[in-house]
Amino acid sequence: MKLPLEIPKPLMRIIDSPKKVGCDVEAKSPEIETPKVECPQLDKLNSDLDLLLDSKERTSHKIETLIKYMNMWDGLIHEINDSIYQDGMHRMQSMFIHFKKENGIRFNERKN
Numbered sequence: 001m002k003l004p005l006e007i008p009k010p011l012m013r014i015i016d017s018p019k020k021v022g023c024d025v026e027a028k029s030p031e032i033e034t035p036k037v038e039c040p041q042l043d044k045l046n047s048d049l050d051l052l053l054d055s056k057e058r059t060s061h062k063i064e065t066l067i068k069y070m071n072m073w074d075g076l077i078h079e080i081n082d083s084i085y086q087d088g089m090h091r092m093q094s095m096f097i098h099f100k101k102e103n104g105i106r107f108n109e110r111k112n
Contacts, residue, residue: 059102063096
């Protein structure tokens with residue numbers, strides 16, 4: 001490999017390395033990887049949300065179901081840690097906005 005400029009040796013080792021550098025999983029050391037936090041409630045919620053997103057139901061029904069999920073998720077706040085709660089709530093809020101934009105639906109949230 002010929003390059004027009006002289007490259008410092010440490011950089012040459014990276015360029016000549018058989019492993020790719022960057023996002024390639026092989027290049028990461030196991031010590032650096034962050035362990036996945038196991039949370040069955042979040043896994044179940046994400047699975048349910050994926051099914052809801054792919055369902056052929058009317059959008060108004062999807063929104064009603066999503067609001068039910070949000071209320072149920074809100075009830076779990078004392079059982080799960082704050083970051084997991086925020087992850088689930090953020091995904092549901094994103095879907096809520098997606099359903100509204102995608103279908104041009106206008107409605108007011110009802111307070112129970």
